[in-house]
Amino acid sequence: MPINITMPALSPTMEEGTLAKWHVKEGDTVSSGDVIAEIETDKATMEVEAVDEGTIGKILVDEGSENVKVNAVIAVLLEEGESADDIKADAGSPKAEKAPEPEAKTNGEAKEAAKAAPAGATPEAAKGSTPATGAGPAPTKGDGNRIFASPLARRLAKDAGIDLAALSGSGPKGRIVKADIEKAKKDGVSGKAAAAAAPAAGGQMAAGLGKQQVLSLYEEGTYELVPADGMRKTIAARLTEAKQTVPHFYLNMDCRIDALLAAREQINGAAKKDKDGKPEYKLSVNDFIMKAWAVALQRLPQANATWAGDSILYHKRSDVAVAVSVPGGLFTPVVKSCDTKTLREISAEVKDLATRARSKKLAPHEYQGGSTAVSNLGMYGISNFAAVINPPHGTILAVGKGEERVYAEKGEIKTGNFMTVTLSCDHRSVDGALGAELLGVFKQLIETPTMMLA
Numbered sequence: 001m002p003i004n005i006t007m008p009a010l011s012p013t014m015e016e017g018t019l020a021k022w023h024v025k026e027g028d029t030v031s032s033g034d035v036i037a038e039i040e041t042d043k044a045t046m047e048v049e050a051v052d053e054g055t056i057g058k059i060l061v062d063e064g065s066e067n068v069k070v071n072a073v074i075a076v077l078l079e080e081g082e083s084a085d086d087i088k089a090d091a092g093s094p095k096a097e098k099a100p101e102p103e104a105k106t107n108g109e110a111k112e113a114a115k116a117a118p119a120g121a122t123p124e125a126a127k128g129s130t131p132a133t134g135a136g137p138a139p140t141k142g143d144g145n146r147i148f149a150s151p152l153a154r155r156l157a158k159d160a161g162i163d164l165a166a167l168s169g170s171g172p173k174g175r176i177v178k179a180d181i182e183k184a185k186k187d188g189v190s191g192k193a194a195a196a197a198a199p200a201a202g203g204q205m206a207a208g209l210g211k212q213q214v215l216s217l218y219e220e221g222t223y224e225l226v227p228a229d230g231m232r233k234t235i236a237a238r239l240t241e242a243k244q245t246v247p248h249f250y251l252n253m254d255c256r257i258d259a260l261l262a263a264r265e266q267i268n269g270a271a272k273k274d275k276d277g278k279p280e281y282k283l284s285v286n287d288f289i290m291k292a293w294a295v296a297l298q299r300l301p302q303a304n305a306t307w308a309g310d311s312i313l314y315h316k317r318s319d320v321a322v323a324v325s326v327p328g329g330l331f332t333p334v335v336k337s338c339d340t341k342t343l344r345e346i347s348a349e350v351k352d353l354a355t356r357a358r359s360k361k362l363a364p365h366e367y368q369g370g371s372t373a374v375s376n377l378g379m380y381g382i383s384n385f386a387a388v389i390n391p392p393h394g395t396i397l398a399v400g401k402g403e404e405r406v407y408a409e410k411g412e413i414k415t416g417n418f419m420t421v422t423l424s425c426d427h428r429s430v431d432g433a434l435g436a437e438l439l440g441v442f443k444q445l446i447e448t449p450t451m452m453l454a
Helices: 107-116 149-158 178-186 191-197 211-215 230-245 258-269 283-297 343-358 432-447 449-453
Strands: 003-006 016-022 035-042 045-049 054-057 065-069 073-078 248-256 305-307 312-314 320-322 325-326 330-333 372-376 395-397 403-409 413-424
Touching: 035 073, 054 413, 149 178, 230 330, 248 432, 258 283, 258 413, 258 432, 258 449, 283 320, 283 343, 283 372, 283 432, 283 449, 320 343, 325 343, 395 432, 413 432, 432 449
Parallel strands: 320 372, 372 395
Antiparallel strands: 003 073, 016 035, 016 065, 035 045, 054 073, 248 413, 305 312, 325 330, 395 413, 403 413
């Protein structure tokens, strides 16, 4: 019997991807382990290997096809003795996105429909469709835009008395799914409470203006409209969710870095050089910051925490993510057990992760997880800023530029090199006093670099 080759899930949160390239064509023979295709997500490009031997009988998704759902059939593999005639005629294209069927469904069917339904179908695509029986009329946002939710999510929301208009969807393109309803129930959100929580100013919801509303504000021809790619959509969805659901508070502190700069110069000066005069390594200020932040979390372990719904995770390792700017967005690859690594090891790992992030060659496990992050904009001349926490992290440290400043000490006017750091905390897991104490430990380590090596 022919074997279906499906779109793989390259990470636990992946819902869809782009089939970037086929390495095989119909009629080719493949063996287990052969690379047959390349899949792109918003974060990475990964190779897909064949898991069985056989012949590629039919390719259902063309190269460059976007928004291909996870588990959708992308090709059919024929085993020995089989031919193209054995492929079922109803092997449909996984790209076809249909609106939810109007007839009633069982729970199992509704779950499947929720998986296969379009993530953010336009109002035009949704015309003529109605939610599953019992779900009631399709609700709308305050500005009249259609709310997109799976049939199962609509039914669960109706049963629980939850107003869909006040929820932010975590599904593809903001679609409300079962998990969002369960989270709302766990958080104690009711229809009335949710409606009251929705912003009323100007009738706009937390999601902001819709595309057509924004376009109507500007004269046609005075702008270029560029569709957001997968990375930009993911950043928009995740950080909007973060600001709406994570109670941020911010602490900032000035750190004197003269000792750090002297130590960096001394260590870099001791680096061996090759025949071309290139040093074996070159530490950056950010390498010291990563090390100091990781060590500070070990010295104050109750701050190395993330919120998990109704529990707090206290992490044993200091897994520190580092924000890396890439064309069109950013990645946050994670340096695991950062506190146990030397400055040279941290420097080499960050450079490797950053290089592969810019070419989208990171594996999912390299940019997922972690309990905290460091975002450094000092190299762009930024003095200080507040960063948005990237869930499920409990904190993020924003680092400004190092600069010479005038200060007073015991009645004398002096100069020194300082940088301002701002700590964003999730108040659910890290309280104000705890965050302040953590920042104090970091300051001690940065101002006395030898302490982080003890």
